[in-house]
Amino acid sequence: MALKQDIVLAVSAIQTEKKLFLFNVDAKYPSFECDIENFEINVNGSPTWYQYFLCGVKGILETLPTETPPRGAQIVVDGNVPQSAGLSSSSALVSAAALAIAAVYDLKIPKEKLANLCAASERYIGTQGGGMDQAIAFLASEGCAKYIEFCPLRTTDIMLPREAVFVIAHSLVELNKAATSDFNCRVVECRLAAQLLGKIQGLTWREVRTLGDVQKQLELTLSDMVTLVKNSFHEHPYSKEEIAQTLGVTIDDLVDNSLTLNTSHVNDFKLRHRALHVYEEAIRVQKFCDICNNKDKDSLVKLGQLMSESHESLKNLYECSHPKLNKLVNLVKDVCFGARLTGAGWGGCVVALLTSENVQKFMDLLKNEYYKDLLRNNAKPWDEVIFATSPHSGATIYKD
């Protein structure tokens, strides 16, 4: 679901010049200008804020018909999505940029296409992200959660139980996902697991990119895939040599075909753990939807249980948690139905399921047990650190 927090852009199109001027209301982000058709997105190390914006610009430029008249824009950026906190401020910025630039060129692009385009163009920053965040940025609707499916991208409304309240709590650990190789390492492990499973099952493994691809091609259920993973992969990590040997390729070929620039040095791939997490998490997502759709008795208890199982799996199988996130989840376990880290992990926020009458108790507990010492020197306002939320609508253009 989309949060209430957002990125807001004030956009003034320039009809004669191909210049792009970017200003950020937050003084910590420097202004930037460039030729709108001529810029580079640098993927080495920590990206600057406007490079996320340029990802969205690049995505739109790639769709422009030839013979497009020159355009430019002056844009002021403001935003209150907590940053580097697993709430996808990066995708909010990329998506807002693409929507704005599409409007500058008078392009009418369907929201599904915009979401796919933004998912692809955010990868110019160097992270091999999926498409959920961009999908919800464009396709969210107020009052209901969305079940998101890909290829083709489509969403289905999921009515959450009426009494459900989600509270987000920030661990105050921030991680820019493009600044380390952790995020891409998990993507690569899933890709290698998919390719190895494909090879073992006699598929054309080079065409396999995701664990979902393998399941689709084998026409098996998710629980069949869990069994297959358990029967196919050993517990200890795989080395590049072992994977290359099984696939029947050289290590150079493996690096070119399956790894990314910032993961080419990695030599420990926990294929069994990562693949198990992915298929079991997908089963949990389906169960979550079924419980909501069937309006099950005790649905909050069941949904909370799924969220807690999800966190355990993210911690132990996917290994993308952080001691502070685990601490938060442990602290709140008796005052909510369940909690898990949100977004990519390695820091950022947890999301907990509760009812409105417990919100105050939940917040007081964390203020006393978690934030008291941490926030003494932290200038963040409370409503950026811990807040209740419900499903809000997706990206919109307001015209004067």
Ligand code: ADP
């Ligand atoms: P997440 O998507 O979890 O918030 P990322 O590490 O993917 O974290 O992206 C965070 C980066 O997005 C920030 O470091 C900053 O460069 C950019 N960003 C997000 N929101 C804004 C904003 N309002 N203004 C400028 N840059 C922003």
Ligand code: MG
């Ligand atoms: Mg992000």
